[in-house]
Amino acid sequence: LERSRNLTHLMTGCLSGAVIELLQTVGAVADDFLYNAFVVGGFVRDLLLRKTNMDLDIVVEGDGIAFARTLAKKLGGRVREHERFGTATIILHSGLKIDIATARLEYYEYPAALPTVELSSIKLDLYRRDFTINAMAIQLNPAHFGRLVDFFNSQNDLKQMAIKVLHNLSFVDDPTRIFRAIRFEKRMDFTIARHTERLIRNAVKMNLFGKGDDPRFFTELKLLLNEENATPAIERLADLGLFPFLxxxxxxxxxxxxxxxxxxxxxxxxxxxxxxxxxxxxxxxxxxxxxxxxxxxxxxxxxxxxxxxxxxxxxxxxxxxxxxxxxxxxxxxxxxxxxxxxxxxxxxxxxxxxxxxxxxxxxxxxxxxxxxxxxxxxxxxEKPLLGGDDLKQLGYRPGPIFKTILETLLIARLDQEVKTRDNEIALVSQRFPLR
Ligand code: CTP
Missing domain, CATH: 1.10.3090.10 (cca-adding enzyme, domain 2)
Structure with missing residues (x-):
């Protein structure tokens, strides 16, 4: 069902020369490793919407960490490795971050899913993601540079402005996705599709998030409240029944x-x-x-x-x-x-x-x-016009008294009881007479 479309034209139109060159370098290094490499997720979504997104998520069909080390050498940057997950982050000298993940063909079963053996690693990687609109990839290897990989008809959902999960267990696997669904819906003015909304309501009814002790709940809540206009998102949280949980x-x-x-x-x-x-x-x-x-x-x-x-x-x-x-x-x-x-x-x-x-x-x-x-x-x-040096010149010896004097001056200034330096000097000598 994969729809093949080449996005090179769109990419050169929307992305800076530096980003294109970076993506080409990723592809070239992938060829050296004999891996397929893709840019995936929000970057692809936003490119198709002609919006800038500087978060580069790369997936390679192979050893992501070894790949990241070589790529970092070529681009000039630091690597942070997360051995347990087979992922790495490259931080370029420019500050740009590239996340590298490994697409592995491992035994991963969804009761209602296609047989695992039939899935290529990239397909499985995309299938495990939150929403169809986030489940596209663009291949980066030179021979296929710019090829859009869309197994799940994501382009259509983008056109329909629909937030849809890829399978019925998505919120069971990861209930924090409920917050993400709302966030994307309100940010992009999309609509959570009917079936997906039903799955959310079911998950909420079944109290799927339990105690909420996954720290990602808080992270996602923060992101939601930080969106440009958070009010509709908060109202949606209430509408979907999440207030009693939060x-x-x-x-x-x-x-x-x-x-x-x-x-x-x-x-x-x-x-x-x-x-x-x-x-x-x-x-x-x-x-x-x-x-x-x-x-x-x-x-x-x-x-x-x-x-x-x-x-x-x-x-x-x-x-x-x-x-x-x-x-x-x-x-x-x-x-x-x-x-x-x-x-x-x-x-x-x-x-x-x-x-x-x-x-x-x-x-x-x-x-x-x-x-x-x-x-x-x-x-x-507001600050007093006089400072510590002035007080010394007036004959006061530095100590805790300085703080008291400066506070007194600030209060007088705030309440417009003094205006000029001379007013302040007069006030100091009146309130804090030198012995
Ligand atoms: N993802 C997921 N489930 C989550 C969090 C993330 O499947 N609970 C996947 C999504 O496919 C997403 C990708 O991981 O596209 C990267 O996550 P993130 O950077 O949080 O998402 P973006 O789509 O880039 O969102 P934003 O535009 O807010 O950065």
Whole structure:
């Protein structure tokens, strides 16, 4: 059933000369080894959609590790080997990463599958992947360079914009694929095909993911929450019945749904606002979404979530720290009257951008939203005009007192009690008289 089509033309149109040359080198080295070599997965999918994808996944029918060593020498790069899986990663001097996997013909049985013996290694490798649209390959050996390998009618599913599994046990083999299905559906504006959706609902009903102790659940959730517009993906998670698994304390009922939808809209709005102002700044949108979804949950529930999904200790500490500080700041600012700038500063100064945007998203009072915006755009950048050197010149001896003085100056500056250097000097000598 394989449809043969050569993509060389499309490749030269869409890819840089350097990438083409790289792929040709892979093919040439494969010929030296007498292996077939292919680029597979998301790269092929995105090429056919004319989108750039710089993740190169290579599959060779042969010893992938030996192949990777030789290829790395030729391209100039480091190799990280994963002996147990027969895979390797080459990191080129340019920073580009190439993953090399071995397609092995091993005994691998699906009850309802074609007899294993009839499958070539590449076919079996592709058959084990998540969705048809990710199960295409392009051959790289010189004599067949650019040949599209499509055993499962994937091109048609791409055209139909359909997310389809390759076989009925796909989610049994790997339930984290449910998150991937949603992520691809929302990212590319595709639709999870009817039968595939049924398989997802069945897997959810059968509670297939059990305790969720596969760390890939968390990895996939992060990726989903990091997509450009995560809201539809989160709604799809709820629609497919995954909330009780992810957030058992938020069992959906009408009120929560409406509240949650509102909260997601506010989160998206806070993120867009920040992105507009600080386009180049690095931050993790997934943290904001996760904190917002769990906004009404006590800290202990977030801690349980982290334990259940094997969140790495550093990330766990970060999430818990942000939530604690942010919730505390929200409470403080919401209960008092209009806060002074120095109070806003004090409430927010330990928070990261993620925690701040979370406060902004869940705040019910405009005053709190305004406080975040003023802190992010102005207050967080404020500093006293005087520094340590100035204090020395004024006759103060370095010590813990410096910190106290500079903090006092900062508060006065934030609350606009001082403007000039002379104002600051006057304030220091008044509040901290030299003996
Ligand atoms: N894959 C899979 N099952 C998973 C994860 C990955 O079958 N649980 C396969 C898919 O065929 C995928 C390939 O491994 O194409 C590489 O995975 P990844 O880099 O995560 O996927 P991409 O399709 O490149 O996704 P993205 O565009 O988000 O990088």
């Amino acid at each position: 957030w058992p304390d938020l069992r959906p009922h009408l009120n929560i749904d409406r509240r949650l939808r509102h909260c997601l809209v506010q989160t998206q709005r806070a993120i867009s606002w920040f992105k507009l102002l600080y386009a180049g700044d690095q931050y993790d949108p997934w943290i904001i979404f996760l904190l917002a979804i769990m906004g009404r949950s006590p800290l202990s529930v977030l801690a349980t979530f982290c334990d259940r999904f094997h969140v790495p200790p550093k990330t766990r500490a970060l999430l818990l720290g942000e939530k604690q500080l942010a919730d505390q700041a929200s409470r403080q600012l919401a209960t008092a009257g209009p806060p002074k700038n120095s109070e806003i500063h004090l409430a927010f100064k330990e928070l990261r951008i993620e925690g701040l945007l979370y406060v902004m998203a869940v705040a019910r009072k405009t005053e709190v939203k305004k406080a975040v915006s003023s802190y992010i755009t102005k207050l967080r950048h």
